Amino acid sequence: MPLFSRKNKNKPSSDEIIITQEDEIIAYIDEVFRKRLSLQFVIKGKQISANILFMDPKNKAMRVQMDGYAQGMHGLDVMVGFPLDRTWWSFKSKLVGIQDKPHLLIPKAIKHNERRKHARTSFTAREQVKVTVMEGLGNGNGVFGMATDVSTGGICLSIDKAMLLNSEKEIPPSPTLFKPGLKLGYVKINRVPGTQAIETSGIAKRVFRDGKWRCAIELDKLSKADRASFARFIEPRQLEFKFVKRSMKKREEIEARRAEGSPSMSGRPSAGSPSSAPSAPSAPSAPPAPKPSASAPPPPGAPAATAPPKAAAAPPPPSAAPVPAAEKVKLLVIGNELLNELPFLEDADCPFQPLIGSTPVNVIRLLTEQNPPIVLCGSEFKGRSSVVVLERITNMGMAENRKIYVCSKDLQSKDRIKFMMMKIDRFIGLPVRDKQVFFNRLNED
Numbered sequence: 001m002p003l004f005s006r007k008n009k010n011k012p013s014s015d016e017i018i019i020t021q022e023d024e025i026i027a028y029i030d031e032v033f034r035k036r037l038s039l040q041f042v043i044k045g046k047q048i049s050a051n052i053l054f055m056d057p058k059n060k061a062m063r064v065q066m067d068g069y070a071q072g073m074h075g076l077d078v079m080v081g082f083p084l085d086r087t088w089w090s091f092k093s094k095l096v097g098i099q100d101k102p103h104l105l106i107p108k109a110i111k112h113n114e115r116r117k118h119a120r121t122s123f124t125a126r127e128q129v130k131v132t133v134m135e136g137l138g139n140g141n142g143v144f145g146m147a148t149d150v151s152t153g154g155i156c157l158s159i160d161k162a163m164l165l166n167s168e169k170e171i172p173p174s175p176t177l178f179k180p181g182l183k184l185g186y187v188k189i190n191r192v193p194g195t196q197a198i199e200t201s202g203i204a205k206r207v208f209r210d211g212k213w214r215c216a217i218e219l220d221k222l223s224k225a226d227r228a229s230f231a232r233f234i235e236p237r238q239l240e241f242k243f244v245k246r247s248m249k250k251r252e253e254i255e256a257r258r259a260e261g262s263p264s265m266s267g268r269p270s271a272g273s274p275s276s277a278p279s280a281p282s283a284p285s286a287p288p289a290p291k292p293s294a295s296a297p298p299p300p301g302a303p304a305a306t307a308p309p310k311a312a313a314a315p316p317p318p319s320a321a322p323v324p325a326a327e328k329v330k331l332l333v334i335g336n337e338l339l340n341e342l343p344f345l346e347d348a349d350c351p352f353q354p355l356i357g358s359t360p361v362n363v364i365r366l367l368t369e370q371n372p373p374i375v376l377c378g379s380e381f382k383g384r385s386s387v388v389v390l391e392r393i394t395n396m397g398m399a400e401n402r403k404i405y406v407c408s409k410d411l412q413s414k415d416r417i418k419f420m421m422m423k424i425d426r427f428i429g430l431p432v433r434d435k436q437v438f439f440n441r442l443n444e445d
Contacts, residue, residue, distance in 0.1 A: 178204035
């Protein structure tokens with residue numbers, strides 16, 4: 001079955017598309033280089049991932065970066081594959097060593113060779129389907145990100161965050177994050193449109209780079225009902241595969257014209273010369289300076305400060321004057337149980353105005369109408385883990401630009417990991433022994 005559509009007897013199968021023109025072959029390889037996609041092949045049963053560094057026209061080869069290359073691999077025939085245009089391509093080549101550096105010979109042909117067995121579709125930018133993947137609960141690696149496409153048998157996500165689960169340390173994504181075939185103990189997919197949230201297990205297929213780092217997962221234990229709901233979502237959205245014709249000569253002509261019209265404009269990198277190695281990603285722009293946080297005003301009669309102190313302000317005396325309501329910062333407390341643990345939030349000298357969310361609906365209403373910049377929750381709410389409530393808040397886009405704190409006496413490691421995968425990493429232990437330290441934490445964190 002051709003990608004995204006039912007087979008049409010009047011059209012050739014998409015698997016019959018073979019690119020044989022040298023100009024088109026070079027253009028496809030250059031597109032792989034520009035998008036920093038990895039080439040995949042197998043040597044002695046081991047999956048190899050290699051990135052193109054530059055073209056070597058003299059030897060009709062491409063210099064690749066790969067781990068584990070040895071001189072004994074010189075002359076090996078390999079079948080190379082790569083993802084492009086949301087499908088899969090492959091070509092036959094030979095791995096050679098030139099000046100002891102690994103190269104792949106430019107192929108004579110590139111073939112469209114879609115590997116997927118199930119119908120699939122991609123998500124639009126508005127469909128924020130979040131996916132959490134853990135190798136195990138509390139051990140191995142974990143990733144969190146947005147689903148990019150889904151089939152009745154698997155899902156692919158862009159990796160927003162990867163971490164070591166046992167140490168809760170964030171790590172950079174790489175092809176070795178999940179080895180192909182690795183069993184994944186926990187996969188949560190948050191509501192593909194028309195379906196319920198799904199928690200299941202999976203099998204890692206590959207971690208690769210397509211502009212962003214992505215992770216493809218096979219869902220090995222989906223129920224029949226979940227597969228049917230995925231199929232209902234996919235069927236009306238299937239698109240017919242469209243072959244993209246590329247030309248290296250035309251691309252170079254277009255870029256030359258652009259350079260002539262705007263001499264100061266630097267062109268995009270290409271794989272055409274050894275000096276055209278992938279440029280390092282530009283450093284992110286500095287975030288805007290944080291606004292000074294509100295703090296409790298000094299007692300009446302105290303001298304006005306001539307400049308803001310560099311160190312944290314000293315705790316006010318017990319006789320501190322009440323803070324005017326207009327100066328208090330709104331603070332959403334999820335659940336009366338948590339308020340019982342933090343009774344000083346209702347004191348007159350508290351610099352925060354507590355808003356109590358007693359039900360899930362009430363929590364959403366307060367977030368929408370009152371827009372509190374700070375949210376406090378315990379480890380449980382209404383007899384359920386607060387993970388469920390915060391996931392709903394996060395999935396509705398209501399966690400953005402807010403500081404969310406999880407307050408707990410004994411937070412289980414698996415829940416802590418789930419919170420951190422949602423990018424909620426502020427934790428406060430209970431009981432709180434010094435309310436002013438608590439206030440300072442909320443103000444300065």
